[in-house]
Amino acid sequence: MNAAPADQIRLLDVQALDIRLQQLAHKRKSLPEHAEIESLTKDLTQLRDLLVAAQTEESDCGREQTKSEQDVDQVRQRAARDQQRLDSGAASPRDLENLQRELVSLAKRQGDLEEIVLEVMERRESAQERVSELTERVSAVQGKTDDATARRDAAQGELDAEAASVTKERELIAGSVPADLLKLYDRLREKQGGVGAARLNQRRCEGCRMELDITEFNEIRAAAPDTVVRCENCSRILVRTSESGL
Incomplete structure (x- = not known):
């Protein structure tokens, strides 16, 4: 799957809002x-x-x-x-x-x-x-x-x-993310405990907190900027940023 780097980075904003919604729901319940x-x-x-x-x-x-x-x-x-x-x-x-x-x-x-x-x-x-x-x-x-x-x-x-304010903001940002990318993200988020996309920080996936082996890291480094890459350990979408060390 391919998506513009900006769209992938925008996915991190959606993820942050989803996490906030989870936190609010947990706080409400507890x-x-x-x-x-x-x-x-x-x-x-x-x-x-x-x-x-x-x-x-x-x-x-x-x-x-x-x-x-x-x-x-x-x-x-x-x-x-x-x-x-x-x-x-x-x-x-x-x-x-x-x-x-x-x-x-x-x-x-x-x-x-x-x-x-x-x-x-x-x-x-x-x-x-x-x-x-x-x-x-x-x-x-x-x-x-x-x-x-x-x-x-x-x-x-x-x-x-x-929660209503965050939901509205989430809808606005998610509306600008390509439908196929958002669909993949939502499916992974449901499967992976609420986190479907994670930042690649140096060689570490911030989703599962595990470090990628050098071979996988080099493959990601060689991948085109619009290629949607996944973590080999947790299968989450790995979003590359200026902090990824690529």
Whole structure:
């Protein structure tokens, strides 16, 4: 393949821009905010799960407290009715004796139920405190997540803007390179890890960093200026410049 020396040198400009695009893509992918957001999101998920569990416990305790208080109220009403009958004296001595025993039993039952109410209230209060604590923690972590997301988006915006500018510049320069040369370059770039053309610096290929043997170097030296030469080691296009030592 033949191409004007100026076109071959222009290929180095395209390569430099492609490398810059690779660097921008890598930088975008490896922004520290990505790991920060991932860690915060994981923490946020765990905290929200804990918050839901605490809210469920508080709700369950609320229902349990309501039922226990209703049980106490029923016993209290029953005791009040028995006391009223006892105070009226309108019953046989045997019935009055039974009422007295029932009042004692109801008093004990009421005391036991009131203990249960107090225990449930303590558990509910503890659950409410846990809900309050977790709500604050969720809010704090959400704030950190929002901040990290904003920083990530801003950094990505800057990188995307630069990438768009570099891409436009690349299109302009690549448009002036012969189509067959550009096609070969793109094919080699894809195959060789993003580098399809490299400068020949003295006897060293700047693509694979290996030194050409003297025979190959002499062949390149003897080649016509418009001959597109390739590195024997990595197959990349070797671009000859004033620094090539030819």
